[in-house]
Amino acid sequence: MTDTSIAASADPAASDRRRVIAVIDGNSLMHRAFHAVPPTMNAPDGRPTNAVFGFLNMFLKMVDTFTPDGVVCAFDKGRPRVRMEMLPTYKAQRPPMDPDLHAQFPMIKELLSALSIPVLEVEGWEGDDILGTLARRGEEQGCDMYLVTGDRDMYQLVTEHVNVVSTRKGLSDIAIMTPESVDDLYHGITPDLVPDFYGLKGDTSDNIPGVPGIGPKKASALIAQYGSLDEVIAHADEVKGKMGENLRAHIDDALLSRKIATIMTNAPVECDLSEVSFPSYDATAVSSAFGTLGIGAMQNRFLALLGTSASAVEAATPFELPAVMSARAETGEGVSEALAELSRAIEANEWLGITLDDDKQEGALFGLTHTLWVCTERALLSFEEPESAFGLAAFEGLEGACGLIGGVLLRAFIEGKVVAPDIKALLHELSPIDSSMPEHMNALDIDPAHIFDTVVAAYLLDSIRSGFDDEYLASTYLHVTLPLAVGEDGAASDAPVRAARAAYLAREVREPLAAALEANNAAPIFSQIEMPLVRVLACMERAGMYVDPDNLAEQSTALTGQIEELESRIRELAGDDSFNLSSPMQLSHILFDKLGLPTAGLKKTQRGYYSTNAKVLEDLSHDHEIVRLILEYREKTKIKSTYLDTLGPLRAADGRVHTTYNQTITATGRLSSSNPNLQNIPTRSELGHAVKKAFSIEEGSVFVAIDYSQIELRLLAHLSGDEHLVSAFIEGEDFHAETAARVFGVGIEDVTPALRSRAKAVNFGIVYGQQAYGLSQTLDISMAEAREMIDAYFRAYPGVRTYLDKTVAEAKRTGYAETLYGRRRPIPELRIAAQRMFGERTAMNHPMQGTAADIIKIAMVRVAERLRAEGFAAQMILQVHDELDFECPTGEVDRLIAMVREEMEHVVELRVPLIADASVGETWADAK
Numbered sequence: 001m002t003d004t005s006i007a008a009s010a011d012p013a014a015s016d017r018r019r020v021i022a023v024i025d026g027n028s029l030m031h032r033a034f035h036a037v038p039p040t041m042n043a044p045d046g047r048p049t050n051a052v053f054g055f056l057n058m059f060l061k062m063v064d065t066f067t068p069d070g071v072v073c074a075f076d077k078g079r080p081r082v083r084m085e086m087l088p089t090y091k092a093q094r095p096p097m098d099p100d101l102h103a104q105f106p107m108i109k110e111l112l113s114a115l116s117i118p119v120l121e122v123e124g125w126e127g128d129d130i131l132g133t134l135a136r137r138g139e140e141q142g143c144d145m146y147l148v149t150g151d152r153d154m155y156q157l158v159t160e161h162v163n164v165v166s167t168r169k170g171l172s173d174i175a176i177m178t179p180e181s182v183d184d185l186y187h188g189i190t191p192d193l194v195p196d197f198y199g200l201k202g203d204t205s206d207n208i209p210g211v212p213g214i215g216p217k218k219a220s221a222l223i224a225q226y227g228s229l230d231e232v233i234a235h236a237d238e239v240k241g242k243m244g245e246n247l248r249a250h251i252d253d254a255l256l257s258r259k260i261a262t263i264m265t266n267a268p269v270e271c272d273l274s275e276v277s278f279p280s281y282d283a284t285a286v287s288s289a290f291g292t293l294g295i296g297a298m299q300n301r302f303l304a305l306l307g308t309s310a311s312a313v314e315a316a317t318p319f320e321l322p323a324v325m326s327a328r329a330e331t332g333e334g335v336s337e338a339l340a341e342l343s344r345a346i347e348a349n350e351w352l353g354i355t356l357d358d359d360k361q362e363g364a365l366f367g368l369t370h371t372l373w374v375c376t377e378r379a380l381l382s383f384e385e386p387e388s389a390f391g392l393a394a395f396e397g398l399e400g401a402c403g404l405i406g407g408v409l410l411r412a413f414i415e416g417k418v419v420a421p422d423i424k425a426l427l428h429e430l431s432p433i434d435s436s437m438p439e440h441m442n443a444l445d446i447d448p449a450h451i452f453d454t455v456v457a458a459y460l461l462d463s464i465r466s467g468f469d470d471e472y473l474a475s476t477y478l479h480v481t482l483p484l485a486v487g488e489d490g491a492a493s494d495a496p497v498r499a500a501r502a503a504y505l506a507r508e509v510r511e512p513l514a515a516a517l518e519a520n521n522a523a524p525i526f527s528q529i530e531m532p533l534v535r536v537l538a539c540m541e542r543a544g545m546y547v548d549p550d551n552l553a554e555q556s557t558a559l560t561g562q563i564e565e566l567e568s569r570i571r572e573l574a575g576d577d578s579f580n581l582s583s584p585m586q587l588s589h590i591l592f593d594k595l596g597l598p599t600a601g602l603k604k605t606q607r608g609y610y611s612t613n614a615k616v617l618e619d620l621s622h623d624h625e626i627v628r629l630i631l632e633y634r635e636k637t638k639i640k641s642t643y644l645d646t647l648g649p650l651r652a653a654d655g656r657v658h659t660t661y662n663q664t665i666t667a668t669g670r671l672s673s674s675n676p677n678l679q680n681i682p683t684r685s686e687l688g689h690a691v692k693k694a695f696s697i698e699e700g701s702v703f704v705a706i707d708y709s710q711i712e713l714r715l716l717a718h719l720s721g722d723e724h725l726v727s728a729f730i731e732g733e734d735f736h737a738e739t740a741a742r743v744f745g746v747g748i749e750d751v752t753p754a755l756r757s758r759a760k761a762v763n764f765g766i767v768y769g770q771q772a773y774g775l776s777q778t779l780d781i782s783m784a785e786a787r788e789m790i791d792a793y794f795r796a797y798p799g800v801r802t803y804l805d806k807t808v809a810e811a812k813r814t815g816y817a818e819t820l821y822g823r824r825r826p827i828p829e830l831r832i833a834a835q836r837m838f839g840e841r842t843a844m845n846h847p848m849q850g851t852a853a854d855i856i857k858i859a860m861v862r863v864a865e866r867l868r869a870e871g872f873a874a875q876m877i878l879q880v881h882d883e884l885d886f887e888c889p890t891g892e893v894d895r896l897i898a899m900v901r902e903e904m905e906h907v908v909e910l911r912v913p914l915i916a917d918a919s920v921g922e923t924w925a926d927a928k
Helices: 003-007 026-036 050-066 081-086 105-114 127-140 152-157 179-186 191-201 216-226 229-234 241-249 251-261 283-292 296-304 309-316 335-347 403-415 423-430 454-461 470-478 498-519 523-543 549-574 584-594 614-621 625-644 686-692 711-720 723-730 735-744 753-767 772-779 783-796 798-814 833-869 890-905
Strands: 020-025 070-074 144-149 162-167 174-177 323-328 351-358 369-375 379-386 417-420 451-453 660-662 672-674 701-708 816-818 824-826 875-880 883-889 916-921
Touching: 020 026, 020 050, 020 127, 026 050, 026 105, 026 127, 026 144, 026 162, 050 105, 050 144, 050 162, 050 296, 070 127, 081 251, 105 283, 127 144, 127 152, 127 162, 144 152, 152 162, 152 179, 152 191, 174 179, 179 191, 191 216, 191 229, 191 251, 216 229, 229 251, 241 251, 283 296, 283 470, 323 335, 335 351, 335 379, 335 403, 351 403, 351 423, 351 498, 369 403, 369 498, 379 403, 379 498, 403 423, 417 423, 417 498, 423 451, 423 523, 451 454, 451 498, 451 523, 454 470, 454 498, 454 523, 470 498, 498 523, 523 660, 523 833, 523 875, 549 625, 549 686, 584 625, 614 625, 625 686, 701 833, 701 890, 711 723, 711 753, 711 798, 711 833, 723 735, 723 798, 735 753, 735 783, 753 772, 753 783, 753 833, 772 783, 783 798, 798 816, 798 833, 816 833, 824 833, 833 875, 833 883, 833 890, 883 890, 890 916
Parallel strands: 020 070, 020 144, 144 162, 323 379, 351 417, 417 451
Antiparallel strands: 162 174, 351 369, 369 379, 660 672, 701 883, 701 916, 816 824, 875 883
């Protein structure tokens, strides 16, 4: 083939330009990507995708940098037979490939195929030799060749028209190796001398022996002095000392090592470089391939390379919404037709994708218009009514005076099946959060089998992910890119409304989400725990908690005076009347620069000053009054701003604050609370206790708090099966005292409060995977003493050690830990050396903490249903991890406690009993 044919370009103006061909060392890049990208990414079927993602990022950087006319990717195939025939121990010391990396090679090859990039493999040959063969072939045919690899032995291939793109640290640090840069790097070693260089120094990563005692510096010095390996050998008698002895004794090893390190350029590779072009792929194939692996967001970067990104995306990702049927409450226009379609879909047992839209501006409390979007199999129904009309009108075909939107929702929930990205928000349209507003439906009326929250489903499949927006759901589970919606940059004139798009997406994504839940054994948790719980949370959010604004104001005023006194005293001790106590930088300057407090062991922030975080200040507070006062100042200002000054304005018209419970935030499965966060009020702080006094109750009622006693320790006993641990709980003894007796080798009657306290710290530390350092910090003891306490604990309860080791090993094998109910928590940190200890602690803790979260959720559902079925006036108003709180008429207290304890203690049968303790008070603080 002639140079002219190879050099030909699609662009006539560039016909004299040498074609640029990139050849990628697939094995090298996959290994580098796997170790550079945290393993937090997974395909919908659970397969890890971090190496694939990293590979593609490096690929795109290469394309942006070199704009190649063609790309080829080479991989090793089978054992490196050619070199093993010369050196049987070649690469013999390498450990087996990480299973998570091994699983990603077929995935990257499938993506490369979708990108129309030739994947080259030759049985018995290494990818290096394929790169070498193509480098010489392309150079001879008039191409500029770029070899993308992390292997330095490839530098021997560098010429004027062959460059090695050397990947270094991470994904973005690369170097373009030319003959000059190779020479500079190795101090006189030109590319053609690289095999000689390796002949002397060897390569431990490939088990190439070289000459013992000769490293890179000595090897380059010898070759620079004598000119080549052959000349070094010829002058071996001149090399003095031990190095000379080794050289003379290992001449054969040096020559063999050079031969092994020489890249072959005659591999039997079938690849016509004249036919290689990039980009030349099909947008639809790319979209499908990327979506299958759950990394659809990256596909747009590849589609953009086609030069018609917008049209390519649309062509690749068809997302055609059904025709819109509009129904307007004010005029009655289209209402009967839309309701007829709604009836048809309900009777056909279709899932209804539903979202609610209003026109309120960001930060505003209300909009002027509500629009409910309902997606059926045949149409998108748009039900529109003014905000003021809600709850005032009835419509033909709908029951109840709750307006058009309310009536449609009522029918959908009671008669139909609803899929939505936020089921609870829809429930609150019929059961408003403010309990002073009329309720059109009790959320418990709904059959949990007839609701499907897409965000909760996606969360169960990847609980460590921070968000589950429409774009993520579409790309991950439908393998499509969403069309731009009204208001988004670049949207077409006929673009869909965002809420309409979301309603359609919810309906479309339900089936693949359900299939993924089944495949990941998460369907029972979804259907039996999370969906029943949605209804309970809606009821609890409506109930709210009464808070006394006068009490809050009184506490805030008192704290204001105390904070001012603290500020004055701190500034006096600092000798500075103007510094900002809330500025970490200024505070650091005062403490460490001006007052000279010790900085041993402290790290500076990125901005160059010593940290003043809570841990640093707590360590210094024992010896410095100003630090103790600063900690007190921080606590009081936080309590004042977070609670005392905030809770009052958050009261609704019913005089209550209504927290929002979040099901998709924590990786463990625990609920979280926001706006306001009522789960985070300090429990052991005097100030936190005072805040809880502001939560009172109506006359004739009391607070009832019922919480699990040591549930995570009891779960540890059950899961580990340790006979001594199980026995301690079954016998009903003081568990912490029993542990103290066993760990410290004393009789139970000789356990002092101090020993019991230490044993308690060890008990809970073990549950949370605490190591010696953490325990030493908790108890303020030496590392050696803490280590001995932990060792003594495991000697006392050997089954616990066995169980925890087995749990960590299983998590390392699978990449996740799971609860008694099968709730999975991915632990990518186990594959990152710097984070492995955290990963191991997480693996130890999740089965206990996650199972405890599952248990109390099940209890909440059962308790809520019994409250309603048995006619209780009491309401469940709060959940704080292992605790349920109730507002209860005094006449129901005993019956309520008996019922709730019965449900909480019998959620599951364990090897040890579950115990729920109850307490009663006139305020939240009194009840605890």
